[in-house]
Amino acid sequence: MKKKIVLVGLGLIGGSLAKALRANTQHEVLGIDTDEDSLLDACACGAVDGKATKGDLKEADIVYLCVYPEAAVEFVRQYGKCLKPGCIVTDTCGVKGKICSELKREQENCEFYFVAGHPMAGKEFSGFPASDPSIFVGASYLIAPCGAPEWAVKEISELAAAMGFGRVVLTTPEQHDQVIAFTSQVPHVLACAYVMSPRCREHQGFSAGSYRDVSRVARINEVLWSRLFLDNRESLVKELDTLLENIGKIRDAVAGKDEQKLRELLRTAAEIKREVG
Amino acid sequence: MKKKIVLVGLGLIGGSLAKALRANTQHEVLGIDTDEDSLLDACACGAVDGKATKGDLKEADIVYLCVYPEAAVEFVRQYGKCLKPGCIVTDTCGVKGKICSELKREQENCEFYFVAGHPMAGKEFSGFPASDPSIFVGASYLIAPCGAPEWAVKEISELAAAMGFGRVVLTTPEQHDQVIAFTSQVPHVLACAYVMSPRCREHQGFSAGSYRDVSRVARINEVLWSRLFLDNRESLVKELDTLLENIGKIRDAVAGKDEQKLRELLRTAAEIKREVG
Numbered sequence: 001m002k003k004k005i006v007l008v009g010l011g012l013i014g015g016s017l018a019k020a021l022r023a024n025t026q027h028e029v030l031g032i033d034t035d036e037d038s039l040l041d042a043c044a045c046g047a048v049d050g051k052a053t054k055g056d057l058k059e060a061d062i063v064y065l066c067v068y069p070e071a072a073v074e075f076v077r078q079y080g081k082c083l084k085p086g087c088i089v090t091d092t093c094g095v096k097g098k099i100c101s102e103l104k105r106e107q108e109n110c111e112f113y114f115v116a117g118h119p120m121a122g123k124e125f126s127g128f129p130a131s132d133p134s135i136f137v138g139a140s141y142l143i144a145p146c147g148a149p150e151w152a153v154k155e156i157s158e159l160a161a162a163m164g165f166g167r168v169v170l171t172t173p174e175q176h177d178q179v180i181a182f183t184s185q186v187p188h189v190l191a192c193a194y195v196m197s198p199r200c201r202e203h204q205g206f207s208a209g210s211y212r213d214v215s216r217v218a219r220i221n222e223v224l225w226s227r228l229f230l231d232n233r234e235s236l237v238k239e240l241d242t243l244l245e246n247i248g249k250i251r252d253a254v255a256g257k258d259e260q261k262l263r264e265l266l267r268t269a270a271e272i273k274r275e276v277g
Numbered sequence: 278m279k280k281k282i283v284l285v286g287l288g289l290i291g292g293s294l295a296k297a298l299r300a301n302t303q304h305e306v307l308g309i310d311t312d313e314d315s316l317l318d319a320c321a322c323g324a325v326d327g328k329a330t331k332g333d334l335k336e337a338d339i340v341y342l343c344v345y346p347e348a349a350v351e352f353v354r355q356y357g358k359c360l361k362p363g364c365i366v367t368d369t370c371g372v373k374g375k376i377c378s379e380l381k382r383e384q385e386n387c388e389f390y391f392v393a394g395h396p397m398a399g400k401e402f403s404g405f406p407a408s409d410p411s412i413f414v415g416a417s418y419l420i421a422p423c424g425a426p427e428w429a430v431k432e433i434s435e436l437a438a439a440m441g442f443g444r445v446v447l448t449t450p451e452q453h454d455q456v457i458a459f460t461s462q463v464p465h466v467l468a469c470a471y472v473m474s475p476r477c478r479e480h481q482g483f484s485a486g487s488y489r490d491v492s493r494v495a496r497i498n499e500v501l502w503s504r505l506f507l508d509n510r511e512s513l514v515k516e517l518d519t520l521l522e523n524i525g526k527i528r529d530a531v532a533g534k535d536e537q538k539l540r541e542l543l544r545t546a547a548e549i550k551r552e553v554g
Contacts, residue, residue, distance in 0.1 A: 195550050
């Protein structure tokens, strides 16, 4: 059955989802964006079938919130009541604890179902011009059901599979935020801290793959990521403290010329990496 | 003019150099390895024209030392005197200060010229089976002339270009070691420290490009890298302290909910990355 899908926010993620939905499903895909240029671009290149009016919103079967966490909550606060009964609202925010509790609260006076989502894909550029559905191919799509009925979770999962995601992983907001602090947030902190070394300006000609890989995501959107870091403050600080401690151990073994200890630390790391991939 | 080139050590780097020289030059390429299997494999697949005998060594125009730093020095100590006048000895070690001073000393009683080299390429696997000349394509080849005559430096540079390296960068052992501590050694320390987090075992399904990129080189050869870290102890410890301080700044801004400071730090990092690449 052809459904009406509305994407709120047509940046890197919203734009990519729109393109993936248009290319891989028969549904009607409509967009909303406060930036008129992004909306015009998306319409012009066929990433969406058109702009979503308030009327479309009332008829929507699924709404993807692809904006900053606060804007997502604000959107639901403003339009949640006009969504039809059984409409599925899902988001794409990188931290789940806060948005899940806030949207659950909004849901109480409304008739939509909220399913939290996090497509584990991205790149170090932002905005609609950077959007590209191929970033989703083979990636994980994380879903925290947040009390939504099974059919709604199934629907979001099936759309993820249709868009090319490699697997859907069901999680809770708490587990999500703890693991994501490690897998995604720490590498972003690291990349930023790394390029702050005065030596960074001398790297050209002296660098290879490992410089490129560690520094890649330092090309960060500081407004978005500051918010994501603060929304996941406890888990992130805990992970950073673990990391600081482990870097410190290697540093001390080098400073103390303790070759045996150093080998032991590096061997442990190599074993973990070989085991967990 | 067809030259006789001897590669001492046919691991990842020596094997890759052999293959690149055979594929891109008309020179005679011979190999030596204490591991009989590597030598047989290299001969069998045509990576080298054959095994270098002691007679070949005496006639060699160029000798590439592609073994651990200590083994490289030991090799020159043992065979340096039998090399012909004007033979160029070059190495591929990742740290230059120590090997350059030791080989300069060996050179005093011999007639070869030593040109220090460091092909800035590699991968997270080792040994001859992992060797692959394509890792050099477009990479930097660092050369510290160490007092060798200009024609010798030119010869090593031209061979690097012939093998597909993108550029040759002339440096000094001191500059090399300071910059390499940042561009190569710190990312290896980071990768190892990163995967030591207990959360690492839960990453599957929750990770994307940034996890993969930061953790890649944790698949480390702990014997080689412990040696490289200790041979560059001062520069590495200095870089690690800078890194610890910068991670600490971001950590404190997150812990203290200082959004303005956090944005400022991330913006600075993004600006540096955009500027220096």
